[in-house]
Amino acid sequence: MFPLQLGWSGVVRTHSPAPAWHSISRNAVACSSTFPLLRRPTWQLKVRGSGLDPQAGAVTLVFNSWGGWREVDSLYIDVQACQPAVDADLFPGNALVLQAAENWDGSFEVDFAIHPLRAGSSAQERWGMLPTWSKDYSFGQSRNVFPQVYQDSGPVAASRKLSLHAPRGCSIASGWAGLSHTTQKLDLDPTVGNAFVAFGTPLAHQVRPLPEGRLEVVQYGRVQVVAAAVAELSSNLARSMGALLGAPHDPAVVFITDVGGGGMGADFGLVLGYTAETPDWQIESPYYFHFVAHEFFHQWLGSRLKGGESFTWFHEGFTEYFSLWHLAATGAVSRDWFAERLLELGTEAQQNSSWGSVAFADDDVNWRDGDGRNETMAYKGGAMLAFLLDVALRE
Helix, strand or coil, rough: CCCEEEEEEEEEEECCCCCCECCCCCCEEEECCCCCCCCEEEEEEEEECCCCCCCCCCCCECCCCCHHHHHHHHHEEEEEEEEECCCCCCCCCCEEECCCCCCCCCCEEEEEEECCEECCCHHHHHHHCCCCEEHHHHHHHHCCCEEEEECEECCCCCCEEEEECCCCCCEEEECCCCEEEEEEEECCCCCCCEEEEEEECCCCEEEEEECEEEEEEEEECCCCCCCCHHHHHHHHHHHHHHHHHHHCCCEEEEEEECCCEEEEEECCCCEEECCCCHHHHHHHHHHHCCCCCCHHCCCCCCCCCCHHHHHHHHHHHHHHHHHHHHHCCCCCHHHHHHHHHHHHHHHHHCCCCCCCCCCCCCCCCCCCCCCCHHHHHHHHHHHHHHEEEHHHHHH
């Protein structure tokens, strides 16, 4: 019955107005028409396991409800095939309980279809953390795609394999392995941490060597090409931050998309928005440098050093300050601008209505209030606290 093995296989299927499918294997498919996409693609997910103990209890596949997908579950994810069958009487919403027969051999295989949201749609703007598609590419985050495998309410300990497949001629980029063509096969658990995954031909791709590993910048869409500038800035930051805090993940992957103008760091990779409406001068703005540096610093503070929402002021505020510090240390911004930006942050913190009414040490403060007064204070007030502590420690 042993050793235990678990496997996740992700496939992106693209549709033409008249789809023509050709089966390649159980794990990969291709069609006659790929990108640019004319219709919604489908993320096909297969989860398999073998060597489980039939006497150890029911097997359950649990999806992380992060990203709000449970609000749109009828639009987002479908079960297409399941062996053993799903126990219809045990369905807690974000989990599938498998109904094993008495003679069950300890193996299972479940096929899902995940439906990404169209970029720019009302649904995508409402649930922006879910997988998204535009005419040139499709991307998402592993946290709300791959389910964990439990047995008897505990996670299954096993050897794990992940394979990602795309239509013929289509590239895959992931925070785990960077950019590759058609297929990625990895020995890892995709449910540990959060990684960005994208399918489609990039607009631009840059690689920079680091003292330990490499940095990759992958840009998608049909917008101003900024991959080289972001790669130069990010590689300098990686060297500066890595020298003090340890090397970043290898590869350190930066995704640039033309969907949304924000950004987000993850355990494996970070994403930056650069849309068609973004002005040409922004790529040279010190404020944009600070935005990139902030998201990049989450590779250390946020990804490696965990904490609940009550530590938002620490994760975001200290990231805001130390990312600014490393920008000045690398010469990306002048020391004068470093001081000017700190003064701005301090002034904005003092003008915030949360000033004097909330305490960083209060675990009951709702710091994530949708860019409201508390979240603004977490970023700006937290940055000033980091600055004052830095000064005190240096003295």
